[in-house]
Amino acid sequence: MSRIKATIQFLHAWQHPEQNAAEVEEELRFHIAKRTVDNIESGMTPNAAELAARESFGDFHRIKTECCDISRDLPFDFNLLRMGIYIAIAVLAGVTALWAVNMPHHNFAGVLWQLVTIAILARALVMGRRKKRTQDY
Amino acid sequence: MSKSKAGLLQGTLDMLILKALSLGALHGYGIGQRIAQISDDTLKIEEGSLYPGLYRLERRGWIESEWDVSDNNQRAKFYKLTRSGRKQLIIEEQNWERLAGATMKALRAS
Numbered sequence: 001m002s003r004i005k006a007t008i009q010f011l012h013a014w015q016h017p018e019q020n021a022a023e024v025e026e027e028l029r030f031h032i033a034k035r036t037v038d039n040i041e042s043g044m045t046p047n048a049a050e051l052a053a054r055e056s057f058g059d060f061h062r063i064k065t066e067c068c069d070i071s072r073d074l075p076f077d078f079n080l081l082r083m084g085i086y087i088a089i090a091v092l093a094g095v096t097a098l099w100a101v102n103m104p105h106h107n108f109a110g111v112l113w114q115l116v117t118i119a120i121l122a123r124a125l126v127m128g129r130r131k132k133r134t135q136d137y
Numbered sequence: 138m139s140k141s142k143a144g145l146l147q148g149t150l151d152m153l154i155l156k157a158l159s160l161g162a163l164h165g166y167g168i169g170q171r172i173a174q175i176s177d178d179t180l181k182i183e184e185g186s187l188y189p190g191l192y193r194l195e196r197r198g199w200i201e202s203e204w205d206v207s208d209n210n211q212r213a214k215f216y217k218l219t220r221s222g223r224k225q226l227i228i229e230e231q232n233w234e235r236l237a238g239a240t241m242k243a244l245r246a247s
Contacts, residue, residue, distance in 0.1 A: 005198075005201055006195060006196055006197075006198050006201075009195070010196075023204075023214075026212070026214075027164075027165060027188070027213070027214045028188060030164065030165075030166070030207075030211060030212075030213050030214075031164075031165050031166045031184065033211070034166040035166065035184065037209075056184050057184045057185045058183055058184065058185030058186065059185065060185070063185040063186070063188055063189065066188075066189045066192075067189055067192045070189060070192040073196055
């Protein structure tokens with residue numbers, strides 16, 4: 001569930017970058033305001049309290065930018081996504097091959113589909129082998 | 138007795154955030170306060186550095202956030218631990234204990 005929520009937030013951050021930045025800023029400003037109040041309660045003057053709060057917080061703009069960038073990061077491992085796409089393509093190719101093999105041989109479309117499927121699978125195999133060879137180097 | 142403030146090791150902040158949130162939902166400022174409280178004010182956290190850590194943990198699905206009203210009626214973002222975050226905290230604690238044990242053993246070796 002939290003993954004789904006993270007994905008929704010990621011999409012929201014991409015669709016509405018200004019709103020996302022405003023929310024990050026609001027959150028960071030809340031922190032500084034709370035620290036300022038605590039500093040005043042511990043005996044500082046309001047000005048000194050706010051200054052100390054800003055100093056202890058660090059570089060506001062750098063932190064805000066970093067948070068906004070993280071919000072727009074993919075909420076899952078990209079390699080896993082790529083692996084999922086490869087598996088989906090392999091399953092699709094397998095299903096297509098099965099379908100083509102089971103088609104009646106006596107019509108032209110059936111033969112054509114079989115040839116196209118064989119060509120696609122052969123091409124995928126050649127590309128896969130070429131990629132593996134490049135990685136081996 | 139005076140206490141020297143210890144800086145945090147890389148990766149420790151994530152574990153401390155998870156630990157602080159295992160005790161209940163908090164906003165960012167509250168998390169910093171709670172870490173200071175549970176470490177008996179020994180661990181020093183750069184306040185701003187807490188937020189990129191929170192955003193990263195949320196991306197991983199270990200914590201989740203929600204806007205709510207704080208005790209002084211201000212809008213604030215509250216974080217809470219997810220189920221996978223709770224599991225991750227156990228893993229992090231085990232790793233930490235193993236590392237600390239090994240380091241201590243190495244230091245005591247004569």
